[in-house]
Amino acid sequence: MLMLSYAPSIKQLGVAMKPAEPTPQRGPTVGRGSRMRAAVLAATITELTETGYAALTVDAVAQRAGVHKTTIYRNWKTSDGLVADALAHHFATDIPIPDTGAVKNDLRALARALVATMTTSAGRALLTTALSDTARTPRLAEIKRALFEDRFRRAEPVVCRAVERGELPTDTDPGELLKALVAPIYFRLVFTGEPVDETTADRAVDVALAAAHAHALSAP
Amino acid sequence: MLMLSYAPSIKQLGVAMKPAEPTPQRGPTVGRGSRMRAAVLAATITELTETGYAALTVDAVAQRAGVHKTTIYRNWKTSDGLVADALAHHFATDIPIPDTGAVKNDLRALARALVATMTTSAGRALLTTALSDTARTPRLAEIKRALFEDRFRRAEPVVCRAVERGELPTDTDPGELLKALVAPIYFRLVFTGEPVDETTADRAVDVALAAAHAHALSAP
DNA sequence: GCCGCATTGCAACCAAGAGTTGCAATATGC
DNA sequence: GCATATTGCAACTCTTGGTTGCAATGCGGC
Numbered sequence: 345m346l347m348l349s350y351a352p353s354i355k356q357l358g359v360a361m362k363p364a365e366p367t368p369q370r371g372p373t374v375g376r377g378s379r380m381r382a383a384v385l386a387a388t389i390t391e392l393t394e395t396g397y398a399a400l401t402v403d404a405v406a407q408r409a410g411v412h413k414t415t416i417y418r419n420w421k422t423s424d425g426l427v428a429d430a431l432a433h434h435f436a437t438d439i440p441i442p443d444t445g446a447v448k449n450d451l452r453a454l455a456r457a458l459v460a461t462m463t464t465s466a467g468r469a470l471l472t473t474a475l476s477d478t479a480r481t482p483r484l485a486e487i488k489r490a491l492f493e494d495r496f497r498r499a500e501p502v503v504c505r506a507v508e509r510g511e512l513p514t515d516t517d518p519g520e521l522l523k524a525l526v527a528p529i530y531f532r533l534v535f536t537g538e539p540v541d542e543t544t545a546d547r548a549v550d551v552a553l554a555a556a557h558a559h560a561l562s563a564p
Numbered sequence: 565m566l567m568l569s570y571a572p573s574i575k576q577l578g579v580a581m582k583p584a585e586p587t588p589q590r591g592p593t594v595g596r597g598s599r600m601r602a603a604v605l606a607a608t609i610t611e612l613t614e615t616g617y618a619a620l621t622v623d624a625v626a627q628r629a630g631v632h633k634t635t636i637y638r639n640w641k642t643s644d645g646l647v648a649d650a651l652a653h654h655f656a657t658d659i660p661i662p663d664t665g666a667v668k669n670d671l672r673a674l675a676r677a678l679v680a681t682m683t684t685s686a687g688r689a690l691l692t693t694a695l696s697d698t699a700r701t702p703r704l705a706e707i708k709r710a711l712f713e714d715r716f717r718r719a720e721p722v723v724c725r726a727v728e729r730g731e732l733p734t735d736t737d738p739g740e741l742l743k744a745l746v747a748p749i750y751f752r753l754v755f756t757g758e759p760v761d762e763t764t765a766d767r768a769v770d771v772a773l774a775a776a777h778a779h780a781l782s783a784p
Numbered sequence: 785g786c787c788g789c790a791t792t793g794c795a796a797c798c799a800a801g802a803g804t805t806g807c808a809a810t811a812t813g814c
Numbered sequence: 815g816c817a818t819a820t821t822g823c824a825a826c827t828c829t830t831g832g833t834t835g836c837a838a839t840g841c842g843g844c
Contacts, residue, residue: 423831523748532743792838813819
């Protein structure tokens, strides 16, 4: 399905992707292994954004990374594991939790940050990959959970503080409100394909706050 | 096995298929061709629900349908076309548009109908298939559009009638309200995997109505 | 500087699925 | 019953996923 014509300059392109900054958690092994790792993960992300998850080829990733196919198979058990590893590595940055003193500002910051990350090419690749077939690939399902659900949990204090300040009804469920906040954004990204920008984020905030004030977001 | 009937809307979707009627002037021929067709489409749905779209093989569909692989390749141009055809047939039933005289009841009927169709095994198969890789398979993208967006357009009169009755603010945008209605349902189905039932549907109605009354769903 | 060892490159494999083709068998509509 | 279109069947090619044995090379320790 994927035609791969041999390009002699691929090795030059692959190395220029990401500076070898492997963040070795264990000290001594800063050998070629980690350089290979960084190159392969970067190449995987690039391949995901360009050809998509369904058409991803291990050979293409290997050539883009300037590495042989066998090396990838020896360092990652499956191609799903490779993709999951690359996505987790690329999206490992923690979302900053705002605390401006006003719910509306805090939620706007959260929603806009979400829109910002998901409208990048890597963000779209993450969406299509995480939603592709997680039922059969536990590793991807785990990544999905980590990248979507766990971010909720970190954002819940924003809602709790608002309730304590009296800005929101006491029966407001933090998880419900956050889901009501991001659901329309994800829906547009995944289903309708409408353009999503800061206006979309701000409108989502208004909808979620209106629902909370109407006591429609109490604990289920 | 499910019995499938012909749906005239398929041809509007542009799904690649060979017309089963060699003599169109004399009505549909109920020869072996259409029996084969029905069996193959039903087998495709079953395979989708059991093994998923990514792992779908034409051979498996053929064996399940009691048909040879060649027959499928001769009647459908690509496997994507087969899947698109099967999904379009299976979900060709128009959602009934309620008109009870009260918005809340109408929206509840819509939301509950959506939940009912999407919580079946075929509904889940539709979701995972439509979200798998629509960027590279135009036919699946078209099916997605037809099955998600177009249902909105048919449901818009529900909102328009409510505005005319004075139940909703005059600045309410029908599309925005319907998107706010279904987004949390799809979000739970696709992302969080929470159990989705009629309670979820009713809560989505409350959220959407609260947002509309707060003028948060005006035209964008 | 040199050496041992782990890692990588390489080519050759195997397995499986997509898709095609020529021909025989068969059911359908007349 | 017969002509014709449709299906079954087997064999084939091509691509991709994934593995293996062996040679080559880079790394860290001395």
